[in-house]
Amino acid sequence: MSGNLLIILAASLVIIALFHRLRLPPVLGYLCVGLLLGPAALSWVDYDRSLPQLAELGIVFLLFTLGLEFSLPRMVALRRVVFGFGTLQVLACGLPLAALLMLFGLSTTPALLLGIGLSLSSTAIVGKELVSLGEVFAPHGQNAIGVLIFQDLVAVLLLTLLPVLAGGTSQAWYLAVAITLAKTLMLFFGLLAVSRWLLPRLFHEVAQVRSAELFVLLALVIVLLTAWITHLLGLSMALGAFLAGMMLGESHYRHQIEADIRPFRDILLGLFFVTVGMLIDWHQFAEQGGYILGLTLLLLLLKGSLITLIARWRGDDIETAWRSGVALAQGGEFCFALVAQAQQRGLLEATHSSLLLSAIFCSMAVSPLMLRAAPRAARMLRRRNHTADLAGTIASSSQDLSGHVVICGYGRVGQSIARILQQEAITFIALDDDPVRVEEAAAGERNVHFGDSRRADLLEAAGTVRARLLVVAVNDTDVARAVVESARHLHSTLPILVRTRDDSRLSELQAAGATEVVPEVLESSLLLASHALVLLGLPQARVEAQMDRIRRNRYRLLHGYYHGAQGNLLDIRGQPRRLLHAINLSEDAYACGRNLRELDLANLGLEVQGVRRLGVPLQSSDDLLLEDGDAVLICGDLQAIEAGEALLLTGKT
Known part of the structure; x- marks a missing residue:
């Protein structure tokens, strides 16, 4: 077992890294790992009983964390989705599929x-993807989760x-159903009692100890x-885990529990998908690929369409309807167990079972x-x-405007600017490409329109040629x-006033035609610094003059920063950040006795922020001769800083 796990985890490490790229x-990626390592391909892993049992814990942990999100009051509110939508979905999809x-030759009982x-549908895939996409509480996400329960x-x-x-038992089917429902109710009320009277005290005691290890163990x-208790009752372990999570959903420790469980959930869930991939014989795709493709498309289209309706x-x-259909269109992992048992009991032929398993696998593979x-x-x-006759609609609303402000991007920054303009009775018209935001804003403001601000025809329709100012507030x-x-x-x-995150592309925007560029991060730094200086007793006029001087110098004083151990050396676009780095010159350093003009650090993409001698800052002119003990503060990306340090110390880059 340990060898199998090692092989699976090592292969998953490589494949998942590749899939992320x-x-x-x-x-x-996990499905491909199972397909490659399984008995039908490389056969590096033995598919014994302990592997799927361990992998099933992934679904248990997933349903437990979902239960934490869906507390008991929320589930009561969703009862119509769970029992109403759920019942309709199972019947409306199950009977046509039967x-x-x-028609394919199965008798009535196994067909039903x-x-x-x-x-x-696949609880594991849908639950994991909805969590990853942050759509658990979206309308279609709640539909999907309710139906899956x-x-x-x-x-x-x-x-x-x-x-x-x-025919393996003499028990009547209605008696079996009644017993199962009775067990479910017993489990529900038992967990409800434990979660109300026992678990809060346990978590409180463990929290008092302030031991992260004990909290994780609990x-x-x-x-x-x-x-384990749910399994002893003959019920689904995943269902029991969901009920337990739901009971703890109102606990003060819910977020901490979820954070502690998440690493175990993700690894075990990955192991579950590996075991699903191992069940598939890829040789069958070469032999009966057409049939498998047809069955997969039929399953996806039939279920998706019916759920949408x-x-x-x-x-x-x-x-919401079609996205609910997309979320629940695939087959589920439960079908693997059902098909296997039906074949063992003689209800299904081997050829039919292999085709069904392959089609279910393919539907699960394309579902993410x-x-x-x-x-x-x-x-x-x-x-x-929203794009039908956009220009005409915008033009009709702006035809009487002149000397107004055009705002491109109506997010938080654009809305803040608009409110201040309204306070001063200055007319504006705004464009934004988020239809939901525009719909929300249009309910109270007639001058907010949907549209891509990059389109010249929409800018012209907004009256840009008659405007007094254009504010670009996109992110x-x-x-x-x-x-x-x-x-x-x-x-x-x-x-044209442009808002940016930082000043990394300030010159590019100015070259494109921007009159002023306001970097958010640097402006917030200036604002905090100005408040700090005023609180320290400096005159307001002096503080404002210093801030204006920094702005006129294009924020040169604020360029770069000292990175820490956890600092990210790349920005959100994947480009190197500009960093600050101080280089102390020793007696035998190449830069000693040379001036900054001779060293020409700008040719390396570096900016000299200052020079300190004996702890005192010097006026860093091009003619300044560097001496032993000087500290040269340079700004640039990591590669340029390394080259500059090599030049200052050794004379080579």
Whole structure:
């Protein structure tokens, strides 16, 4: 077992790193690891019983963390989704799928069992991707989670009914269902009692000790103990873990528990996906690829369409409906167990079971890609719905404006500027490419419009040629530069004020036509520094003069910073940050006896911020001769700083 784990973890380390570089979902990477290491490919890992049992804990931890998010009051509020939408989804998808299976030659009983089984979706994939995308509490996310909870209960019922319907026991099916439901209710009320009276005291005592190790141990014991008790009752361990998490969802320690559980959840969930990949024989794709592809598309389209129609019938908007359909369209991991047991009991032939397993695997493999593509598709559809006759609509609202302000980007900064303009009774018109934000703002403000500010026709429609000022408040510097270029073509003398994160591309924006560029980080630094100086007793006029002098010098004094041990040497665009670094010159340093002009550090992309001699700052002119003991403060990216240090100390770069 230890050897298998070592091989799986080592292979996962390489494959997941590669998938991150390719910007592909990690779930696909784990599935590929299982496919490569499994018995049908390299056969480096033995698929014994202990591996899937350990991997199942990944789903247990996932459902526990989801339960922490969905506290009992929230679940009560979602009861119509869980039992209403869930029931409709299972029946509306399961019965047509069962009819199709009967067309393929299956008898009624196994067709109904497998049809209902195929109607269930992958809790592991959907839960993990919704958490990764931050969409658990979006309308379609709540639909998906609610339905998945109901599906877990249905999965338990199906596994209970399978031996009864296969003739392996004399127990009546309705009695088996009643016993399962009774066990579920007993588990629910038992966990409710424990979470109300016992667990809060336990967590309080452990918190008093202030030991992170004890807190982690308690969280692990709760998850594993709940799963074990649920397993003893013959129920789904994942369902029990969800109920336990839900009971702790109102606890003050919820966030700490979630943070402690997350590393175990992610690794074990990855192991689960590896075991799923190991079940697939890739040779079958070469032999029956057409059939597998057809079954996969049929499953995805049928389930996705039916779930979308159900969501619309229940009153959800179009976007929520189709995104719910995308989230739940795939087959689920439960089907692997159901198909295997149906084959063992003679309800399903081996050829049919292998085709079904391959189709379910393929639907699960493409599901992360579909879930990650859905937000982009939703944005594109929203834009398409808002782009009809945009220029005409904007032009009609701005035709009477003159001497107004055009704001490009109506996020937090743009809205703050707009409110101040309103206080001074200055007219403005704003453009933003976020349809939800525009829809929210348009409810109270008639001068906010949807549109891409880079489009010259929309800038012209906003009356840019008649405006007194253009404010570019977008968060993307590339977009800001494009807006400035488009506006400058329309109006050669229009003052353009640009907001940026920092000053890394200040000269580029000014070259494009920006009149003033305001770097947020540096301006906030100046604001704090000016308040500090005033509080220290310096005259207001002197402080303002110093701040103005720094601005006129393009924030040269503030360029670069000393990085720490945890500092990131790359900015958000992946470009090297400008850093500060002090170099102390020893007696035999190359720079001693030479001036700054001769050293020409600017040729290396460096800026000399100052020179200190015996702790006293000197006026750093080009003619300043450097001496032993001087400290030269340089600013530049890491590569330039290393070259500059080599030049100052050895004369070589």
